[in-house]
Amino acid sequence: MDVLKIADRTFKSRLIMGSSRYPDPQTLLDSLEAGGTELITVAIRRVNLEDPEEESPLNLIDRKKYQILPNTAGCYTAKEAVLTAHLAREALGTHWIKLEVIGDEETLFPDVPELLKAAEELIHQGFVVLPYSNDDPITCRKLADMGCAAVMPLGAPIGSGMGIRNPYNLMIIRDLIDVPLIVDAGVGTASDAAVAMELGADGVLLNTAVAQAKHPVEMARAMRLAIEAGRLAFRAGRIPRRLYATASSPLEGLIGTDPND
Amino acid sequence: MKLIVNGKEVETARDLSLEELLKQYLESGKLDGIAVAVNGEVVPKGSWSERTLQVDDRLEIIRAVQGG
Numbered sequence: 501m502d503v504l505k506i507a508d509r510t511f512k513s514r515l516i517m518g519s520s521r522y523p524d525p526q527t528l529l530d531s532l533e534a535g536g537t538e539l540i541t542v543a544i545r546r547v548n549l550e551d552p553e554e555e556s557p558l559n560l561i562d563r564k565k566y567q568i569l570p571n572t573a574g575c576y577t578a579k580e581a582v583l584t585a586h587l588a589r590e591a592l593g594t595h596w597i598k599l600e601v602i603g604d605e606e607t608l609f610p611d612v613p614e615l616l617k618a619a620e621e622l623i624h625q626g627f628v629v630l631p632y633s634n635d636d637p638i639t640c641r642k643l644a645d646m647g648c649a650a651v652m653p654l655g656a657p658i659g660s661g662m663g664i665r666n667p668y669n670l671m672i673i674r675d676l677i678d679v680p681l682i683v684d685a686g687v688g689t690a691s692d693a694a695v696a697m698e699l700g701a702d703g704v705l706l707n708t709a710v711a712q713a714k715h716p717v718e719m720a721r722a723m724r725l726a727i728e729a730g731r732l733a734f735r736a737g738r739i740p741r742r743l744y745a746t747a748s749s750p751l752e753g754l755i756g757t758d759p760n761d
Numbered sequence: 762m763k764l765i766v767n768g769k770e771v772e773t774a775r776d777l778s779l780e781e782l783l784k785q786y787l788e789s790g791k792l793d794g795i796a797v798a799v800n801g802e803v804v805p806k807g808s809w810s811e812r813t814l815q816v817d818d819r820l821e822i823i824r825a826v827q828g829g
Contacts, residue, residue, distance in 0.1 A: 520827040541829060542828045543825070543828025544823050545826045546822060547822045547823060552787050570828075571828050579801075586798070587797075587798055588825070659829075
């Protein structure tokens with residue numbers, strides 16, 4: 501079976517889903533189900549000590565069914581990200597981490613030097629590191645070479661829904677790295693996810709595209725199908741692109757032709 | 762003594778253990794899924810009762826929330 505292998509785990513689903521920005525907890529649960537995901541990201545934040553009773557929808561997530569992947573969203577330095585990863589490991593009992601080290605509030609693009617520094621430190625400390633990266637092949641290769649369990653280049657800025665902005669870079673990244681390549685961020689609709697898979701990605705991580713769709717549960721289902729279709733198309737080996745036509749019907753036996761013309 | 766807990770100054774008794782402080786905010790049953798860092802270092806749950814807080818200690822008490 502065509503499974504996704506990351507570190508020592510195997511997943512049947514190539515869709516990783518975020519848990520935020522859903523209109524309500526039930527829609528979150530139904531969307532996760534419809535998407536068929538097995539790996540869900542969460543963030544790490546201060547407990548609201550004034551109202552510690554506030555219910556988190558995460559309490560509703562069945563950890564026997566879904567693996568939880570904490571992220572370091574909101575971190576701007578390696579130091580913050582490393583501490584957040586340690587806190588996440590302690591709180592959730594997992595040494596897997598989606599590493600985000602952000603450089604800019606508007607674009608949410610990664611701060612590459614800080615990302616590389618944090619990744620190296622966390623790998624050394626025994627974490628399974630899945631770094632959210634830009635789509636620069638050199639950065640992605642460095643992350644892969646240093647021992648990240650996957651590399652997760654963005655398709656477009658987080659939450660932007662712009663799709664795959666630089667398919668050519670993704671193709672180059674696919675050529676350069678052997679570790680799993682997960683397109684993370686910027687997916688807007690099903691075709692974006694399919695394109696990512698057709699380019700050779702091993703998986704797609706998305707959140708806003710489903711959570712903020714008019715009908716999240718249906719969009720989750722669409723994403724599931726798109727990722728399956730894109731993966732099949734990739735494995736099927738597409739025809740090349742040509743500038744000119746090649747007729748798909750035979751040229752022999754055309755009516756009204758005379759061989760003496 | 763003065764502590765900084767989740768970014769806010771608080772006044773507590775002296776010689777308080779981390780576990781005692783947490784129980785002031787959270788019921789014993791609700792301590793699962795929580796992690797704490799004191800002055801930038803994680804204090805594992807097993808050490809909460811032994812860790813005595815000092816004046817000006819900065820605490821981060823966190824849990825998982827929805828995220829992308």
